[in-house]
Amino acid sequence: MALGLSIYPNKSSFEANATYLKKAADLGYQRIFTSMLDVTADNKTEILATFKKIITYGNSLGLKTTIDVNPRLFKVLGMDYHHLDLLADLGASAIRLDANFDGLTESLISFEEPQLDLELNISADTGNIANILSYRPNLRRISGCHNFYPQRYTGLGLDFFTKCSTMYKHMGLKTAAFVTSQAATFGPHVFADGLPTLEMHRDLDIAIQAKHLFATGLIDDVLIANAFASDDELKALAAVNEDQLTLKVDTIPTLSTNEYDILFKYQHFNRGDINDYAIRSTFVKLAYIHHAIPVNHAVPQLKPGDITIGNDNFGQYKGELNIVKQAMPNEHQLKNVVGHVTAAETFLIDYIRPWSKFRFTKN
Template structure:
């Protein structure tokens, strides 16, 4: 399943011209979906229609897929029947995210709506919600999953719970989404906004690291910025994230030589299948560069978790093998050539047997 990046808009409290500029910037950078909250609208059906259709229409012109976040109360506020989604189709939406569950039978029935709107389920509950819907035989290609975001500091999901919730959807082949937090964004659906991540550990991390982590779990297909407006730098950083393998940002050692630089940056790295706890080994490169000299340097101190080392001329057949240190050790037969940035050390847990990875 192809992976995507997206953003969030809040038409009930945002400025249309700012929304336009934001969409244009993101569209040029490869963003392709929009999450749009309708949870805080008033009861003027026509005013709501004008406001949302204007923004949705412009997003659609730029090629975005648009999902509206709704709850059962929205139907009452707008005088809309659960059995007729025409209003949302006429707005131009592609799908509806159900912030609050119905009775499972209703979700299954909604997925057969004649307008082709996908139905996006709330993923942030570790219960058999999806299983129950599937027993009612929904239109499976039109069932998506999307986690919540959490405006209050300290209330977002812990990692183990997030994984358990997400696995319920991923094992069924359902498209999944989760939110990352912009450090610049101040706009969200509520008056409290300490950021809008799905995972609490992401709240203060750089936006690209958050996205790398979500993609590295292999449980999330779409990464969406929860708050608006992300800075230009954040938009670009997120657009440059490798969505299909971990691409570590590293600090290069001052003493690195040409062969080590080539090994680092000019190769597809693969963790050896028969793994070790001490380090992640990329062994194919030692064969490619077996005839290149590599004198010892930066090899006297202790190597610690996240250090990147390459075998030097003292290492015999293991010369020019690349390793990422997992457990602290010393070995003069290895040169330290760089270090993974501290914020990305959590990504090491996702380099499994035969995992592919890169450096930049």
């Protein structure tokens, strides 16, 4: 898995882009996405020089660049799909085909010199990937990347996103999708009301967007689509645990030391024999057989997002941690409500599957 960010060298100064890339590289980002779709015959010489300068600088930081291309751009640049030296000379590592071709063309590109990787547009339910694979491409150089959507209410719905992404994952291909910065002011186009892949992400915190994409199990790389993300956003995204879901928690004021430790100092995982009412992390209780967990905020009714720990009255279930999935009574007040998954992240609970690992951080 890798994190990336987008730059648009013809829309901001080299110095601004270079500063942005250096901050990202220092935080562990590995990828650059950029677009040359607005290149024209009149400005191509100047823009190519601008792109080469910043991509070369990105390469010096260890950042690999993907350039978004389409058939019109190839005509403007006087290229064909079997002669990609111009893009390689810019320092690019990959091209993303914004539009698909006949399958054979993509297959041939994956073997051509120079060895540019080929990213295909996932955001289309055409079955084109199966066609491309039927032409036996070089799979080591093929991956998929979703679109981003500047216009509000045009981003992908979750069901469609899942369907398209699943096709690629089932074929063993790497995938990428975009998140949007709430601080950035521009993208590749004149109008940009945020630039997410998923419409439901448009107004969410950038880290929550990434947590969701990783939690689906369908996305390998997450890219910031617009520029420039704030320093806080870059750090927050870099801190996202790509390997397991980490939920932010609002804790109760009277949280005990043992409850705090159970919440934040243990690796949790959901039982395999799941139920409809709660995520159950049961192994942690074994460490608290001989520790006191007095009754503390054992409210009579539990609601979705509540995090509970079995108290001293709960027999063999003392110390068991639950995340409540649907409302239910707290029978005999045997469970202490120690906190609540933050409202913005409650929807992520649905992605904790049988045997899923998860952790918590304090909000």
